[in-house]
Amino acid sequence: MVRLARKAIEEYLRSGTVVEPPADTPQPLWEPMGVFVTLNKLVGGRKMLRGCIGFPYPQKPLVRATIEAAIASATEDPRFPPVQPDEMDEVVVEVSVLTQPELVRVSDPREYPKAIKVGRDGLIVEKGVFRGLLLPQVPVEWGWDEQTFLSQTCMKAGLYPDAWLDPDTRIYRFQAIIFEEEEPRGPVKRRELTPSGRAGGSIGQIHLPEESLKDGDLLEDHY
Numbered sequence: 001m002v003r004l005a006r007k008a009i010e011e012y013l014r015s016g017t018v019v020e021p022p023a024d025t026p027q028p029l030w031e032p033m034g035v036f037v038t039l040n041k042l043v044g045g046r047k048m049l050r051g052c053i054g055f056p057y058p059q060k061p062l063v064r065a066t067i068e069a070a071i072a073s074a075t076e077d078p079r080f081p082p083v084q085p086d087e088m089d090e091v092v093v094e095v096s097v098l099t100q101p102e103l104v105r106v107s108d109p110r111e112y113p114k115a116i117k118v119g120r121d122g123l124i125v126e127k128g129v130f131r132g133l134l135l136p137q138v139p140v141e142w143g144w145d146e147q148t149f150l151s152q153t154c155m156k157a158g159l160y161p162d163a164w165l166d167p168d169t170r171i172y173r174f175q176a177i178i179f180e181e182e183e184p185r186g187p188v189k190r191r192e193l194t195p196s197g198r199a200g201g202s203i204g205q206i207h208l209p210e211e212s213l214k215d216g217d218l219l220e221d222h223y
Contacts, residue, residue, distance in 0.1 A: 001029070002179050002188045004063070005037050005070035006093045012071045013085045021063040032058035034098035034174070036135060037069040039083065039091050042184070050091055051077040056124060056133055056174075058100060066095060094180035094191070096135055098122070101172040109165045113146040116173055119193045123153040124172040125164065132157025136176050140193050 008019050021029075036054025040047035051073040055065045070093075074083040083091065101124055104115050116123065122136040132153050139149040150171070151161035163169050178191040 001035075001063075001066050001095045001097070002093055002181060005066055005095050006088070006181075006185070008067040008070040009039075009074045009083070009093070010085070010088055013074065013083065013088070018071065019067060021061075021067070025063050029063040030061045032060055033062040033065070034058050034100070035062055035065045035069055036096045036098070036176075037066065037073045038094040038096065038135075038180075039073050040094065041087065042090050042092060047092065050083060050087070051080055052135075053077055054096070054098075056098065056101060062097065089184055091184055092181045094178060096137070096176040096178045099175045101174040104171040104173050109167060109169070112150055112164055112171055116146050116149070116171075118144060118146055118149055120175060121173040122176060123149060124174070125150075125153045125157045125159065125169060126172070127157065127159055127163060127166065127169040130157045130159055132159070136174075136193055137178060137191070 004019075004022070011017050011019050034054065034056050036052060038052040039050040041050040042048075053072040053076060054069040059065070060068070076082075104112065106112055106115055118139045120136065122134060122138075124131065124133045132155070134149070134153045134156055138144075139146075139152075142152075144152065150164040154161055154163040154169070157163075159169070164171060178193070179188050180191050181188055
């Protein structure tokens with residue numbers, strides 16, 4: 001899927017053509033699943049976000065959603081100008097396949113930090129017309145604890161940092177299988193999200209052939 005995402009981007013940037021799923025795509029990749037494609041540009045040996053867009057919910061077959069999210073991450077992320085073809089020589093592609101988001105149920109909003117786990121969960125915060133999403137890798141990369149993760153997701157939604165304490169705010173959690181290139185066009189590895197000092201957790205029910213992930217209507221970004 002990572003290589004498919006790169007192929008989709010490079011072909012679209014070169015010719016404006018949307019690639020079709022490979023004829024030998026395994027059946028599990030035709031199942032509807034949420035997916036995000038993240039582009040990180042290597043600058044001075046450090047990764048800098050260059051685009052990230054995806055489908056939080058299982059709206060489309062995974063293989064098609066990956067193609068669409070990949071192209072959108074390179075051309076439609078409103079925070080960045082469209083990626084130029086020659087930039088792809090410096091861009092690392094990452095694909096996150098998501099579980100179905102589930103509502104976090106607590107008797108008191110103050111229990112939310114204990115009901116989620118950094119290094120395992122991604123979050124969606126909803127209140128009225130406001131909604132924000134952060135992928136599971138974000139709090140790990142920034143060194144956040146669970147309370148900070150909740151607050152940052154609220155701000156992503158355009159809400160106050162403590163909006164998660166409002167009984168009218170709904171919190172959803174999900175997990176992800178993450179694969180990324182080790183370097184531009186390089187080998188693909190599975191990314192683990194175990195923060196220092198924390199035990200790893202289950203990633204939920206995602207059953208996909210790993211070799212396909214490696215080879216092979218609302219869009220939201222995650223930062």
